[in-house]
Amino acid sequence: MTGWRHRPIEWLPEDPGVLKALDRNRVTEDGAEAVALTYVNAKAGWVVKRRLQQGDHADWLMENEAGSMAVEVSGTASGDPLGRLGEKKRQVAECSLPVYRLAVVVGFERPSILAGSV
Amino acid sequence: MTNTASFATTEDELDTLVSIAIRRAEILDDEGSPAADEAWHEVSAYEQRLAAITAPSEIAGGVARVGAVRAALAAGHRAEAESLASKYLAETQLPAERRAAMERVFQEDRDRRARHFPAIAKSGRLAELAGWRAAAAAQNSRVFPMSEAA
Numbered sequence: 672m673t674g675w676r677h678r679p680i681e682w683l684p685e686d687p688g689v690l691k692a693l694d695r696n697r698v699t700e701d702g703a704e705a706v707a708l709t710y711v712n713a714k715a716g717w718v719v720k721r722r723l724q725q726g727d728h729a730d731w732l733m734e735n736e737a738g739s740m741a742v743e744v745s746g747t748a749s750g751d752p753l754g755r756l757g758e759k760k761r762q763v764a765e766c767s768l769p770v771y772r773l774a775v776v777v778g779f780e781r782p783s784i785l786a787g788s789v
Numbered sequence: 790m791t792n793t794a795s796f797a798t799t800e801d802e803l804d805t806l807v808s809i810a811i812r813r814a815e816i817l818d819d820e821g822s823p824a825a826d827e828a829w830h831e832v833s834a835y836e837q838r839l840a841a842i843t844a845p846s847e848i849a850g851g852v853a854r855v856g857a858v859r860a861a862l863a864a865g866h867r868a869e870a871e872s873l874a875s876k877y878l879a880e881t882q883l884p885a886e887r888r889a890a891m892e893r894v895f896q897e898d899r900d901r902r903a904r905h906f907p908a909i910a911k912s913g914r915l916a917e918l919a920g921w922r923a924a925a926a927a928q929n930s931r932v933f934p935m936s937e938a939a
């Protein structure tokens with residue numbers, strides 16, 4: 672779980688006209704979840720078990736041969752993803768389940784994935 | 790003639806269903822939709838089915854049990870939430886961490902109601918309010934179309 676820092680990512684830009692018609696926050700959140708879940712699967716074979724409720728302080732419960740992991744995901748359309756990562760690490764640290772805990776922030780302005788375990 | 794169909798679901802299928810239901814309920818909650826209550830009730834139903842097929846000592850079983858109670862509260866079904874909590878807390882294999890999580894769920898609900906009804910909370914009558922609302926809703930389910938959690 673150590674050494675999860677900056678990883679490059681690329682995608683095709685969406686038509687701005689289409690984006691204007693969508694809920695910016697929700698699109699950012701959904702996009703971040705898609706990227707983050709793919710990333711943790713590619714990185715260490717984690718697969719989604721189920722979504723968690725907000726009160727669990729994490730978005731997803733994932734599993735692999737090492738056990739279970741609670742993952743909190745966030746996306747930033749603009750601004751500092753590193754600051755958001757600190758915020759999300761503090762949030763997932765409050766998850767009381769006896770599992771690994773990871774925060775992932777996907778930056779879309781300058782494409783990036785930041786991840787940190789607690 | 791009434792046809793009754795039994796619908797068996799696996800843990801994997803229920804995990805998928807509850808994941809979709811949670812997302813829908815959270816979106817409806819964010820939008821302040823009156824449909825959020827029903828969506829949370831659906832979440833609680835899936836969580837209860839998951840709880841029924843998983844052990845309380847398993848991660849998934851503990852998550853489902855606390856989730857069933859939390860979702861019932863979010864749906865405004867406080868009596869059902871208390872009944873579920875009693876049932877799950879009676880399971881000796883339920884880990885201490887999940888027991889504490891269950892208590893936090895009720896504390897968070899009390900805090901949420903106190904924010905919505907500050908004057909009543911200040912006078913220490915939140916339980917009385919909850920009882921009255923439950924009695925009124927039992928007589929007419931449309932009296933409180935939205936729970937105070939929404």
